[in-house]
Amino acid sequence: MTLPADHPLLDGRTTHSAVVRAFSADRPDTPPVWFMRQAGRSLPEYRAAREGVGMLESCLLPELASEITLQPVRRHRVDAGIFFSDIVVPLRLAGVDVDIAPGVGPVLGAPVRTAADVDRLAASGPLTAETLAPITRAVGLTVAQLGSTPLLGFAGAPFTLAAYLVEGRPSRDHLAARTLMHADPGAWRALTEWAADLTGSFLRAQVLAGASAVQLFDSWAGSLSRTDYVTHCAPSSARALSHVADLGVKVVHFGTGTEHLLTALRDVGADVVGVDYRTPLDEANRLLGGRTPLQGNIDPALLAAPWPVLEAHVRDVVRRGADAPGHVVNLGHGVPPTTDPDVLTRVVELVHTLGS
Amino acid sequence: MTLPADHPLLDGRTTHSAVVRAFSADRPDTPPVWFMRQAGRSLPEYRAAREGVGMLESCLLPELASEITLQPVRRHRVDAGIFFSDIVVPLRLAGVDVDIAPGVGPVLGAPVRTAADVDRLAASGPLTAETLAPITRAVGLTVAQLGSTPLLGFAGAPFTLAAYLVEGRPSRDHLAARTLMHADPGAWRALTEWAADLTGSFLRAQVLAGASAVQLFDSWAGSLSRTDYVTHCAPSSARALSHVADLGVKVVHFGTGTEHLLTALRDVGADVVGVDYRTPLDEANRLLGGRTPLQGNIDPALLAAPWPVLEAHVRDVVRRGADAPGHVVNLGHGVPPTTDPDVLTRVVELVHTLGS
Numbered sequence: 207m208t209l210p211a212d213h214p215l216l217d218g219r220t221t222h223s224a225v226v227r228a229f230s231a232d233r234p235d236t237p238p239v240w241f242m243r244q245a246g247r248s249l250p251e252y253r254a255a256r257e258g259v260g261m262l263e264s265c266l267l268p269e270l271a272s273e274i275t276l277q278p279v280r281r282h283r284v285d286a287g288i289f290f291s292d293i294v295v296p297l298r299l300a301g302v303d304v305d306i307a308p309g310v311g312p313v314l315g316a317p318v319r320t321a322a323d324v325d326r327l328a329a330s331g332p333l334t335a336e337t338l339a340p341i342t343r344a345v346g347l348t349v350a351q352l353g354s355t356p357l358l359g360f361a362g363a364p365f366t367l368a369a370y371l372v373e374g375r376p377s378r379d380h381l382a383a384r385t386l387m388h389a390d391p392g393a394w395r396a397l398t399e400w401a402a403d404l405t406g407s408f409l410r411a412q413v414l415a416g417a418s419a420v421q422l423f424d425s426w427a428g429s430l431s432r433t434d435y436v437t438h439c440a441p442s443s444a445r446a447l448s449h450v451a452d453l454g455v456k457v458v459h460f461g462t463g464t465e466h467l468l469t470a471l472r473d474v475g476a477d478v479v480g481v482d483y484r485t486p487l488d489e490a491n492r493l494l495g496g497r498t499p500l501q502g503n504i505d506p507a508l509l510a511a512p513w514p515v516l517e518a519h520v521r522d523v524v525r526r527g528a529d530a531p532g533h534v535v536n537l538g539h540g541v542p543p544t545t546d547p548d549v550l551t552r553v554v555e556l557v558h559t560l561g562s
Numbered sequence: 563m564t565l566p567a568d569h570p571l572l573d574g575r576t577t578h579s580a581v582v583r584a585f586s587a588d589r590p591d592t593p594p595v596w597f598m599r600q601a602g603r604s605l606p607e608y609r610a611a612r613e614g615v616g617m618l619e620s621c622l623l624p625e626l627a628s629e630i631t632l633q634p635v636r637r638h639r640v641d642a643g644i645f646f647s648d649i650v651v652p653l654r655l656a657g658v659d660v661d662i663a664p665g666v667g668p669v670l671g672a673p674v675r676t677a678a679d680v681d682r683l684a685a686s687g688p689l690t691a692e693t694l695a696p697i698t699r700a701v702g703l704t705v706a707q708l709g710s711t712p713l714l715g716f717a718g719a720p721f722t723l724a725a726y727l728v729e730g731r732p733s734r735d736h737l738a739a740r741t742l743m744h745a746d747p748g749a750w751r752a753l754t755e756w757a758a759d760l761t762g763s764f765l766r767a768q769v770l771a772g773a774s775a776v777q778l779f780d781s782w783a784g785s786l787s788r789t790d791y792v793t794h795c796a797p798s799s800a801r802a803l804s805h806v807a808d809l810g811v812k813v814v815h816f817g818t819g820t821e822h823l824l825t826a827l828r829d830v831g832a833d834v835v836g837v838d839y840r841t842p843l844d845e846a847n848r849l850l851g852g853r854t855p856l857q858g859n860i861d862p863a864l865l866a867a868p869w870p871v872l873e874a875h876v877r878d879v880v881r882r883g884a885d886a887p888g889h890v891v892n893l894g895h896g897v898p899p900t901t902d903p904d905v906l907t908r909v910v911e912l913v914h915t916l917g918s
Contacts, residue, residue, distance in 0.1 A: 384863035431840045507740035
């Protein structure tokens with residue numbers, strides 16, 4: 207390991223935390239739990255903190271990003287913090303003209319459609335210690351507050367990043383990106399390799415600054431056939447993860463609608479596979495050969511159902527996860543903005559009463 | 563069969579057409595081909611015909627709907643027409659306040675969220691011969707022009723219809739609909755049974771007026787776990803299809819992202835399963851036990867790739883479909899509006915040179 211000596215995994219703060227243990231195929235007494243997008247619009251304190259501050263700006267203000275990361279840990283007593291950021295933050299750090307339009311999502315100044323566009327983009331230099339400083343500082347501030355609760359680093363996978371770059375905005379089918387990978391495989395490879403190094407160094411900075419594990423989000427990977435994923439996307443995801451391979455932190459890999467890709471998501475170098483709400487965890491464990499810790503997969507739609515319905519579902523999720531080598535309870539997708547935060551707190555309390 | 567004597571399946575016009583044969587698990591000399599959303603924005607003659615006419619209005623003007631249905635058959639020489647309509651047309655016919663907002667999709671005047679909302683909705687009477695008259699007339703006009711080319715009837719499945727009704731507009735995860743099915747299963751059942759009878763009678767009218775087969779679109783079914791689909795959606799889809807069961811026409815059932823649901827989509831009463839671009843047809847055939855004709859599944863993203871790339875892909879699709887009991891070539895999703903129509907014509911020509 208080349209982590210600094212005061213890293214929480216080295217000085218012992220998070221080494222034996224329930225999340226790190228479960229990611230390491232161990233079984234703590236009760237299952238650990240956190241929620242994707244726990245730092246976000248479901249919390250009134252988040253909406254207050256964000257008031258008047260743009261999404262990308264808030265990711266780049268270290269005190270604010272740290273405060274937002276800590277809010278759900280304080281409120282819900284979840285077992286991990288997830289670094290508050292956005293998939294396109296490293297693009298902004300690299301100087302790409304990108305913003306997050308409220309109600310729309312990431313919008314690029316100029317979509318990347320041709321080999322020449324890719325060349326222009328790839329001229330954006332690598333992320334340096336200086337450009338990464340707001341990230342490093344935010345992570346440092348957060349870890350100092352979290353104590354024995356691990357912070358998880360956050361980054362988007364190259365395909366999802368490239369899908370935004372090629373489409374220029376969120377899209378349903380990512381048609382333009384999927385066309386480019388077949389129409390000009392060379393340009394596609396150059397684009398995704400550039401994105402891999404960008405997102406990989408973004409992830410590495412978070413780990414060096416104190417994150418105890420990381421999660422790679424390939425939000426749109428489910429739009430791909432397995433062959434397209436393995437041929438045109440897995441190599442760049444493996445490349446992104448190679449940036450943290452020497453650091454010895456556990457890697458979670460997640461995408462929605464990826465039942466047909468579960469083993470491929472693992473085989474790019476992930477230790478843990480995040481499972482969306484569509485695939486029962488016992489089935490996911492079977493598909494993965496029973497040797498991979500899982501994360502997931504409470505259906506976010508049930509957060510708005512009456513408590514007895516949600517409780518039965520949470521118990522079922524924990525039961526179905528019991529045969530996997532490790533299980534970190536989470537949602538099967540992000541927290542919907544309309545979620546009652548008290549329900550999330552109650553889910554945490556319930557999970558902490560259950561045997562792992 | 564209770565079809566009228568002059569129906570194209572009874573008077574022999576379409577009985578031995580390549581599409582009807584392939585749907586019946588037969589192998590014509592060359593594979594038949596048509597394209598989902600072939601009648602639509604990719605065609606300049608469509609854009610001209612629609613100028614100044616709203617989407618739902620155009621579906622309810624018989625001469626216009628018929629002309630639009632015929633356009634791609636004339637231009638591309640595809641082996642079937644698909645009735646030009648929209649999933650929400652039967653809602654409009656039933657008097658529900660729904661419109662299609664350009665660039666957005668179906669928007670409801672008042673979303674259906676509670677049991678009381680469902681009761682109010684269910685008071686909308688069944689579709690009558692009078693309310694269905696524009697559909698009957700459009701189908702009749704079309705079939706009179708199509709000769710030996712079969713017309714396929716079109717309808718949305720109850721879940722997808724209910725997802726629009728509950729959300730009030732298109733959504734990514736259909737959260738509100740998925741919450742309702744768990745939070746109030748009784749209201750959900752009432753809603754989907756009402757939608758089943760609505761869409762079933764819409765489909766039946768098309769068959770009686772001359773459609774030689776039908777396709778049920780469950781566009782959003784892929785957002786469901788298999789258990790949720792089987793428990794909360796399959797019964798109403800079976801009920802919808804029961805409306806045409808006595809007519810003896812073949813039924814195709816299609817949804818995107820449904821690899822985990824293929825057998826369930828068949829088992830509601832479909833003869834043919836439409837496969838999206840994510841699942842290779844040989845794999846789909848294996849999942850379906852080798853006894854179900856398939857439709858699909860050219861990746862729409864490849865329609866914009868250079869011809870040699872697309873040609874190799876089309877040949878691969880036909881090859882992978884060769885082991886299924888029947889195969890109708892189609893896309894694995896609808897024609898993107900930006901598609902060059904000449905490319906579609908060229909795909910038809912290519913498919914017609916290939917052995918089935």
